[in-house]
Each structure stands twice: as C-alpha cells, then as structure tokens.
Amino acid sequence: MKIYIYQIFERVWHWTQAILILFLALTGFEIHSSFTVFGFQRAVKYHDVAAWAFLVLIVFSVFWHFTTGEWRQYRPSLKLIKEQAEYYIFGIFKGAPHPTNKLVYNKFNPLQRIIYLGLNILVIPIMVLSGFAYMFLNYPNTTFQLGSLDLIALIHTLGAFSLITFVIAHIYLTTTGHKPLSAIKAMLTGWEEVDEKSARAMVVNEMEVALKITRARLKTDKGKSEFLDKALEETENKIGVVKEEKFRSVIANSGAGYFRIDKNGLYEEVNNSWVSLYKYDSPDELIGKHYSLSRSAEDFAELEKTFRRVLSGETIPHGEVKRICKDGSCGFHTITLTPVVRNGIIVGVEGFILDTTERRLAEKELLENKIRLESLLKQKEN
Amino acid sequence: MKRNLLILFLFAGVQSFIFGQQPKENKTTTLIIENYTYKAERKTKTAVDHSKFSILQQEFARPQDVTIACLSCHTERHSEIMINNHFSWDRQEKILNHGLISVGKKNVLNNFCVGIGSNEAMCTKCHAGYGWTDTTFNFQAKENIDCLVCHDKTGTYVKGDGGMPTPETDLNKVAQNVGFSTAQNCGSCHFYGGGGNNVKHGDLDKAMLKSDRNLDVHMAKEGEDMSCTECHITENHNITGKLYALSSENTDRVSCEQCHTASPHKKNILNKHTDRVACQTCHIPYYAKANPTKTYWDWSTAGKLDPKGKPIEQKDSLGNVVYFSKKGNFIWGQNIQPEYRWFNGLAGHFLITDTIRSIPVQINILDGSYDDKGTNLRSLAPSKIWPIKIMRGKQPYDLEYKTLLQPKVVGPKGSGAYWADYDWQRSLEKGTTYIHQPFSGQFGFVETEMYWPLNHQVAPANEALSCIDCHVRGEKGRLNALSGFYLPGRDNFPWADYIGIFLVFSTFVGVLIHGGLRIFFKNNNNHN
Missing domain, CATH: 3.30.450.20 (PAS domain)
Known part of the structure; x- marks a missing residue:
C-alpha cells in the first residue's frame, strides 16, 4: 500500500537542501585544506554562492512551515521516545513492528522530532550565523572588533562535521522503512509504501485531522455533532460514497x-x-x-x-x-x-x-472438561 | 511524472546557479589620475635651455660655484633643500620606543656598513652636498648643496669621496644640461646603497632603468615608462616617500592607493583583502628579480688575509662575492620570496645608545600585529601584512655594555680604519671615540636583523599571488610563519578535526554494524 506523505515543496526543499549541504561540505572542506577538488579560489566562490542559495531556501522553508502549520511536526514529544529508541536497539533485529506510525500530520517519530528540531533551531542557524560571520567579518577592521576568525572557524568546522554525521545516519535510517528503499522513493515521489496497519492509521489520522479542523472552525448554538453528522452524510453522498454500498462492503468484509x-x-x-x-x-x-x-x-x-x-x-x-x-x-x-x-x-x-x-x-467442551475433571478429582479423593 | 520533472528542473536550476558563475577576469582597474601625465601626453621639449644662460657658461672651478650659479636664479630653493633629508641626513621623528628623536642617516645604524660616524668621506658619496668628511661640515652653507646629482641630464656626473664630483667631471657641461629628475638621477644613489647595485634594498636595481613588464610594470619601457617622481610626488623639493630603515612615522608616504584606490579589484573578495593585506604583498611576489641582493653580512669572519698579507676575495659560481677580507661573509639571493610581517606604518629603531635585550637585535622594529586594528591603538589604520626583505648579519657589539658598536672602517693605513689595518680593537676604539660612545674594550659579534619593506618591482597582475600561495596548509604557504591569527586554509584546530573525523567515522562504522546485524537477523529469521 502506498500513502501520499510528502508534498512537492517538501521534496524540492529536502533535495535542494541535501545537495546544498553536500556541496557546502565538499567546498567547505576544500577551504579547510582537507583535499583539493575545485582549487581554493573556486571552492570559496562556490561555497559563498551555495551559502546564499541555502539562505534563500531557508527563507522559503521557514515561510512554508509557518503558513502550512507544518512547524508543528517538529514539536518535541517524549511520548514513545523510549520505545522508539528500543526499537532501533533491539526490536528492529527481531522484525518487531515500528512503535510509531508515519502519518501525514505526524511524519516524524519522537527521535526524528528531536533530531530535526535540533537541526532546524540549533545546527543550521549556527552554521548560517557562523558562516556569515566568516564571510563578512573575515577582515576584521576598525568597525567591528573581532579577535580572530579562529572561534568562528572552529564552530563552523564542528558544525560541518556534525552535519556529515547526521547525513550518514540519516541515509542509513531511510532503509528502516517498510522496504529498504521505500523512504527514499517516498521522498522522491511523495508516495510511501507502507504496511496495511500504517496505511489505515494514516487514513484514520488524516480523516480525524480533517474532521477536527472542521469542528474547530465551526461555531453554532445548535448541537454540533448532529450538524456535523449531517454534513458528513452530505459529503459522503457528494463524493460518491453511497451509504448502502458502504454498509454492504463493511458487512461483506466483516x-x-x-x-x-x-x-x-x-x-x-x-x-x-x-x-x-x-x-x-x-x-x-x-x-x-x-x-x-x-x-x-x-x-x-x-x-x-x-x-x-x-x-x-x-x-x-x-x-x-x-x-x-x-x-x-x-x-x-x-x-x-x-x-x-x-x-x-x-x-x-x-x-x-x-x-x-x-x-x-x-463453552460446551469447557463444561464437559470441567465435569470430567471434577469427577476425576472426586475419584482421587475417594 | 510532471512533478518529478518539476523537481528535476528545480535541481538543475540550483546547480546551474552554483556552477554557472565563473570567476570573471579583471579587465580594467579603477585608477585615480591626479598629478600624473600619461606617457603619450608627456612633453619631450623643455621650456628652458640652460645652456643659453651666460652664468652657466663660465668655467666652474668648484662644484659649489655651480650651486651659487643655480641659486642666482632659483633663489630660495636652498631653503627647501636644507630641510630635506637628502641634504640634512637628519629627521626629527617620534619613534616607537624612544619618543621624539633625531634619526636619519646621520644618526641611525644599519647592518651593512653600520654607521657613518668616522666614515663620512665614504658614505657621503651619496650625500646631496659637497665636502662632508667629518663633523665640521657646515649644513648652513647653501653652496654646500649639490643640485647636480639630482638634476644632471647628461649621465656623466659621478660623485666621489665627501660627495665631491670626480675630477674628470665636466661641470660646465653638466650645469648646462639640467632638468627634472629622472630615475637615472635617483638611481645613481638609491640603486647602489650598501656598496653595490641592488645590494641594500633588493627592489631598487639599475636594471629598472631598462625595465620590462616582468621586472617592474610601472617603469617598463614598453609600458608607461614611469619615473620615480610619478609616484614620489615632489613639490618644493619635498619628496614623498621614505623607507623604514631610516624613518619611523606614518607620514609623507607614497602608496599604491594614491592612484589605484583601496579597492581596485573587480572581485570583491580581493578588495576585502586590502583591509589587512598591503598591495605589495600580492603584487611583489619576488624581489631582486634582475640582479642579486645581499641578504646576509657576517662581519665576524672579516680580516683573513692571504700569506702575503693581502685581502682575500672569494666569489660564487654566479660571480657574487661571498667572502671579502674587509667585510666578511655574504649571502646573496636573486628572485627571492619576501618574508611577511604585520606592519602598521610605525617603526622603532635600535639606537647606538640602546642596550641589547634580545638576539637577534632588531635594528628597525616594524610595529604591527593582527590584533592592531587601528582605532584603539597607536596606529590610525589596521596593521597589514607586508612583504619584507629581512637583512640579517653579525656585527660588532660591546660585550660589557651590551650596545652595538660604531667601527671606523674607512681611512688611510695607520688611521685605525678596519679596511686599512684589519684590527677590530683599534677600529672600534676610533669609531666609538669619534661619536663619543662608551666602549669597554671588550667586543664580540651579535646577530642583527633589519627590515626593508618592499615597494618596487611590482609584477604584472597575472603574476600576483593567488589564494593558495597563502591559504594552504604547511611549509609551502607564504604566511606559514606569520602567527597570531586564524588564516582559512592554513590553520585548523587539529583536535577539532580529530573529534570530527572520529564522529563521522564511528557513525559510519556504527551504521555498518547495525545494518549488518539487521541483515544477519533477517536471514536467520527467514531460515527459521
């Protein structure tokens, strides 16, 4: 089964960010004299351009996250975090089910929430700020007293190492989905292959959220439920879910x-x-x-x-x-x-x-057994 | 499908945005053209023909008479020269470690021939005056000014001891052929400092009179063919520019920026470099390009004579004198990479009265550091990285008083002059007595350094340093020795790199183990 989980913006954002991070790492470590690919001069140039591109992307993604309310995905939650950690340490080897479901409105498991939140509010801002300090305060002159670039360079380098570490773990963990490639395919196409349980959970969740939103946006003096029931019925008729058929199919499967x-x-x-x-x-x-x-x-x-x-x-x-x-x-x-x-x-x-x-x-058999047992016990007593 | 194409398109867009920006070549530079006449517009004819002046047609018995003749028309010019260093060899300057003091050639030391005291006759070959052989020279007598050394157009004017023209000089001819100073005039002294062509500065060489672009872009014959005074703008005989071997204050300097501005590059990142990097650093990648310069002079080995008691001279394969009995050992260099130092335009000097506290003795101390950003410190602008010729050597010092000593080197046999008698004890006694310097009688030789900031022999733009000449790890980096600041590409924190590499590596290994276990258990479960 497949569920549509990543919208087009998310996917473009994700892959652009992935490419930029890798490219920044490549050029950045060349500037760090770790290896030679483009030559120092080009590496600096490309690194700067990529940094600006990244900033533009960040502006878009911040806007998107707030206008769509997707930022809520990153609210940290301790619920099931232990189970999630245990799953990766033990359960995954035994073929145990994922402790959490991937839902359109709750895509991240509790560990992901914490890691991604850390990336979004800590690592990336630090990289951006230290990067721009590096770019603009690199020739400290009279207007701004900056002791030396060393602290900024240190922070920027350690940030880069932590991002690379993240990327390695991140890529590996994509293989822990329904099938090894299903998470990557999902990030490419939007559609993720999941098992039936997850799919159902996702559908229920999506409907639940839709109804919750509808309910939250309704103010009435009359009975809310009754009104909503009618509206739901109307919706079902409208989108072609005929009640009888639905009823029948439910029964047919029950x-x-x-x-x-x-x-x-x-x-x-x-x-x-x-x-x-x-x-x-x-x-x-x-x-x-x-x-x-x-x-x-x-x-x-x-x-x-x-x-x-x-x-x-x-x-x-x-x-x-x-x-x-x-x-x-x-x-x-x-x-x-x-x-x-x-x-x-x-x-x-x-x-x-x-x-x-x-x-x-x-029940009958149980009763018979009981009687037999009792008679046996009686015999023994005698 | 449509969506996938859209994604692909957007990625391609980002990629081409990143890779599409090729660095553009510098085609033009910003120039401020003031007080400068392009070669094409220069007048070759002069308004005045000095040979027609009857006062210059007389037979001059003494060179002083020429000066008197000059001043009969150019009245009051002598007052400009008398306060000029070319004549006074004296500057009242505030120097770092001493405050206001008299420096200038008359007073400071160097690590070539040490100092002029008791050696004036020899040194004043390059004095813009006549007859300075001892302390009795009259600096107030205007006829003692030498006009011709700077204004001769014949190229035949040669000065000898005491600054007097050599006997064969035709003063009449020279006096009738005077004009604006050219590189020939300036070079007649400035190329030959230290006793030979290019010996002292390393970036002032007679070859610059016939320069090509590779040697010096400004003076190149096929280029603008600039003379010294195009940059060293002179008004009323006040010649701008000076060197920190003698000067200390950040005034009256000549700079590249006076024409090229502080942001002459098309690439912004290069213009940002000018905040802390002098133009010269990148644009003078090598000095002593045409002829060798002296980089080391060890006086301590001087005095070895051959069995007949005659001085010895040894040359290397290139014909450079590497040992000379009068002077000791030399090291020469050609096409030398400069050394680099932070410099804010202020210098200190080790005076003959100063006590040696550290070795090597820094005879002129260039001030500056990365942390000196100008505002809150002594200097007015941030220190910049400068290319320097560092002259090293060994010279006599007083073992007891810990001062550098003034030797007498020039004089007739029996005068105590070292170059005649080869006796350090007497030479130093004579020299120190002459300048009233206390001398314990105990002397040794101490290592000294002198700093000569480089300004000339600017290379063509395409030969300027590139990023990786400095932004590189290890020995090959030109700024490898310049510490005290973080230079991207050169510096790193090894511990941070080790932590980072460990983090990445251990994650990678962890992932391999975890993945391996997953495959292992999956296979096992399937078998069961």
Whole structure:
C-alpha cells in the first residue's frame, strides 16, 4: 500500500537542501585544506554562492512551515521516545513492528522530532550565523572588533562535521522503512509504501485531522455533532460514497451475515456469509422465500413478534438465537434487526447476524472438561 | 511524472546557479589620475635651455660655484633643500620606543656598513652636498648643496669621496644640461646603497632603468615608462616617500592607493583583502628579480688575509662575492620570496645608545600585529601584512655594555680604519671615540636583523599571488610563519578535526554494524 506523505515543496526543499549541504561540505572542506577538488579560489566562490542559495531556501522553508502549520511536526514529544529508541536497539533485529506510525500530520517519530528540531533551531542557524560571520567579518577592521576568525572557524568546522554525521545516519535510517528503499522513493515521489496497519492509521489520522479542523472552525448554538453528522452524510453522498454500498462492503468484509426481508416476510437479499452460515449454496435459493424457514417452529413465533416490532420502527438488538440450517442442523448467532426506510416509509427489515456456534461449542467442551475433571478429582479423593 | 520533472528542473536550476558563475577576469582597474601625465601626453621639449644662460657658461672651478650659479636664479630653493633629508641626513621623528628623536642617516645604524660616524668621506658619496668628511661640515652653507646629482641630464656626473664630483667631471657641461629628475638621477644613489647595485634594498636595481613588464610594470619601457617622481610626488623639493630603515612615522608616504584606490579589484573578495593585506604583498611576489641582493653580512669572519698579507676575495659560481677580507661573509639571493610581517606604518629603531635585550637585535622594529586594528591603538589604520626583505648579519657589539658598536672602517693605513689595518680593537676604539660612545674594550659579534619593506618591482597582475600561495596548509604557504591569527586554509584546530573525523567515522562504522546485524537477523529469521 502506498500513502501520499510528502508534498512537492517538501521534496524540492529536502533535495535542494541535501545537495546544498553536500556541496557546502565538499567546498567547505576544500577551504579547510582537507583535499583539493575545485582549487581554493573556486571552492570559496562556490561555497559563498551555495551559502546564499541555502539562505534563500531557508527563507522559503521557514515561510512554508509557518503558513502550512507544518512547524508543528517538529514539536518535541517524549511520548514513545523510549520505545522508539528500543526499537532501533533491539526490536528492529527481531522484525518487531515500528512503535510509531508515519502519518501525514505526524511524519516524524519522537527521535526524528528531536533530531530535526535540533537541526532546524540549533545546527543550521549556527552554521548560517557562523558562516556569515566568516564571510563578512573575515577582515576584521576598525568597525567591528573581532579577535580572530579562529572561534568562528572552529564552530563552523564542528558544525560541518556534525552535519556529515547526521547525513550518514540519516541515509542509513531511510532503509528502516517498510522496504529498504521505500523512504527514499517516498521522498522522491511523495508516495510511501507502507504496511496495511500504517496505511489505515494514516487514513484514520488524516480523516480525524480533517474532521477536527472542521469542528474547530465551526461555531453554532445548535448541537454540533448532529450538524456535523449531517454534513458528513452530505459529503459522503457528494463524493460518491453511497451509504448502502458502504454498509454492504463493511458487512461483506466483516464475516457477519446480512439479510433484508420485505414487509411480507420474504427474503430480498442475503450476503454470502449469511448463505454459508445457513449452509445454503447460493443466495438465489432464498430470495423470495419466507423467513420462517430460518427457525424451528417453536422459535418462529418469537421472531415474528420481533419482526412486527421492527416494522413499526424499532431497532432491536437480539440476544443469541438458534438457527435451522438447510440440512436441518442448528447453529447459534446473535442478531440485530433494523427497519428499512425508503422515502420515509418502512418497507422491510434488515439486519445482520454474528455466528456464535463456535463459542457455544467451546463453552460446551469447557463444561464437559470441567465435569470430567471434577469427577476425576472426586475419584482421587475417594 | 510532471512533478518529478518539476523537481528535476528545480535541481538543475540550483546547480546551474552554483556552477554557472565563473570567476570573471579583471579587465580594467579603477585608477585615480591626479598629478600624473600619461606617457603619450608627456612633453619631450623643455621650456628652458640652460645652456643659453651666460652664468652657466663660465668655467666652474668648484662644484659649489655651480650651486651659487643655480641659486642666482632659483633663489630660495636652498631653503627647501636644507630641510630635506637628502641634504640634512637628519629627521626629527617620534619613534616607537624612544619618543621624539633625531634619526636619519646621520644618526641611525644599519647592518651593512653600520654607521657613518668616522666614515663620512665614504658614505657621503651619496650625500646631496659637497665636502662632508667629518663633523665640521657646515649644513648652513647653501653652496654646500649639490643640485647636480639630482638634476644632471647628461649621465656623466659621478660623485666621489665627501660627495665631491670626480675630477674628470665636466661641470660646465653638466650645469648646462639640467632638468627634472629622472630615475637615472635617483638611481645613481638609491640603486647602489650598501656598496653595490641592488645590494641594500633588493627592489631598487639599475636594471629598472631598462625595465620590462616582468621586472617592474610601472617603469617598463614598453609600458608607461614611469619615473620615480610619478609616484614620489615632489613639490618644493619635498619628496614623498621614505623607507623604514631610516624613518619611523606614518607620514609623507607614497602608496599604491594614491592612484589605484583601496579597492581596485573587480572581485570583491580581493578588495576585502586590502583591509589587512598591503598591495605589495600580492603584487611583489619576488624581489631582486634582475640582479642579486645581499641578504646576509657576517662581519665576524672579516680580516683573513692571504700569506702575503693581502685581502682575500672569494666569489660564487654566479660571480657574487661571498667572502671579502674587509667585510666578511655574504649571502646573496636573486628572485627571492619576501618574508611577511604585520606592519602598521610605525617603526622603532635600535639606537647606538640602546642596550641589547634580545638576539637577534632588531635594528628597525616594524610595529604591527593582527590584533592592531587601528582605532584603539597607536596606529590610525589596521596593521597589514607586508612583504619584507629581512637583512640579517653579525656585527660588532660591546660585550660589557651590551650596545652595538660604531667601527671606523674607512681611512688611510695607520688611521685605525678596519679596511686599512684589519684590527677590530683599534677600529672600534676610533669609531666609538669619534661619536663619543662608551666602549669597554671588550667586543664580540651579535646577530642583527633589519627590515626593508618592499615597494618596487611590482609584477604584472597575472603574476600576483593567488589564494593558495597563502591559504594552504604547511611549509609551502607564504604566511606559514606569520602567527597570531586564524588564516582559512592554513590553520585548523587539529583536535577539532580529530573529534570530527572520529564522529563521522564511528557513525559510519556504527551504521555498518547495525545494518549488518539487521541483515544477519533477517536471514536467520527467514531460515527459521
């Protein structure tokens, strides 16, 4: 599964910053006489140009972070920080799941938050400030008393080393995502491959945030929830999530049996789960037949009573009932019955059933075991 | 896809922004042209023909008579010369370690022939006057001024002992052919300081009279063919410019900036360098380019004679005298890289009365340091890095009084002059007595240094120093020895580098181990 996590600006910013940092390191360490690539003169020139480019980028990114509220991503949090550290030290080797999910509104794990915050408010500002001091106060004259460049150069050099250290660790840690390259691909395309759990967490989070924002931006004297529910329903209709279909698909995936019966008690629709629970071969065998076939004669009376109540508008969650399957065997399930409303008129009953046979059997077995055990104990006592 | 292309495009944009900026070559420089006439506009004809003046057509018995003749028209000019150092050899200057004091050639020492006391006859060959052979010379007599040495246009005027013209000089001819001073006039003394061409300064050489661009861009015949006074602007015989071998104050100097301004470069970063780096530092990468200069003079070895009692002279393969009985050992150099010092325009002098406190004795101390930024300190502007010829040597000093000693070197046999009698004891007794210097009778030789800031023989721009001549680690850096400040490219904090490299390296190793373990456990888990 893939989720869209990095917007275009973030990606351009990230890669431009990456290139600039590497280029500044290359030219910077040449100025430091660590090696020769461009020659000192060009290295200085390029380093200065790259520094200005970096400053422009910083201005853009600061603007972006504040206008989009993305700066919140960097608020440090101690929550799960221990788990995150433990994951990298132990869990990762055992194939344990990530302790935190990557979410659009919470991209960084607690360790990343702290490291990136440190970069943004400490290392990079120090590099920029010391860099500009280096650039403009390099020939200390009468206007500004600067003892010597040594302290500035020291700070700038140590900052450079820490950035390189960061880059190494950073590149390595990109391989700890869903797949080794998924984080890098995500930073290139915006789409990150994640496991299902993460994807769901991300979708839920995104919806949650959207709803929270909507709610936060609503002021009303009337019931907020009711208003929002309606709005949500409208939204769903608008963007084509038809409620019925949604309901059906939820049920189809849930393992619960679904049924709909018309006013006259004839089956209109059953789903596959229902069919298999009742041990029929296909829904076609049932459509148009009366629901009495689902019960023994003595149980039917109770069901009919409930059916009438539902037709008059009640929703009834029912306890466990016994069903008669096609082959005459029985099973057990719980049942919920709700009226089907069309154009304001109740036209039938629908509901779903959750199988409890296995539980029933398990309970039975447990009971039998218990009895056996007790009898054994008694024998022993005797 | 569209997005990816956009990203690519933006990256490419940034890249070309960085790499697209090629350093531009300097095509033109800023020049302030005041009091300067371009070669093309110079007048070759003079308004006055001195040969037509009847007063100059007389037979001159004495050179002093020429001076009287000059002054009969150029009245009052003598008053300008009498206060000029070329005549007075005396400057009242505030010097660093002594306050207001008389310096100038008459009073200070050097580490060539040491000092003029008792040796005047020889030294005053280059005095713009007539007859200075001892302390009785009359500086107030205007006929004692030598006009011709600076204004002769014939090139035949040669001075001998006491500054008198040699007997064969045709004073009549010379007097009728006078004019503005040229490099020939100035050079007749200034090229030959220390007893030979280019010996003393290292950047003043007779070759500059026929200079090409490589030797001296300003004086190059094919270039502007400038004479000395184009830079050493002179009004009323007050010649600007002076050298710190004799002077101490930051006044009356000639500078490159007077024409070229303090920011003549197109590249801003070079203009920023001028805050703390003298123009000369980059633009005089080598000195003594045409002929060798003396860099070391050891008096202590002087006096070895051959079996016949005659002085010995030894030459190196290039013909430079490396030993001479009268003077001792020499070291010469050609195409020399200057040494570099911080300098703020103020100098101190080691006077003959000063006590030696450190060795080598610094005969003229150039003031300045990186920390001297001008405002709060003695100087008016920040100290700059200057190229210096450092003259080193050994010369006599008093073992007891710890002072440098004045020897008598010139004189007839039996006078005690060292160059005649080869007897240090007597030479020093005579010299010190002459200048009333206390002498214990115990003498030795002490190492001395003299600092000669370099100003001439400016190289073409493309031969100026480049970044890596200084911004480089280790011995090959020209500023390797200049400490007290952080020079990017030259300096680093080794401990900080070790920490940084350790940090990077250990992270790298950590990452390898962590990644290796992940792969190992993954494989194990798969097998299970």
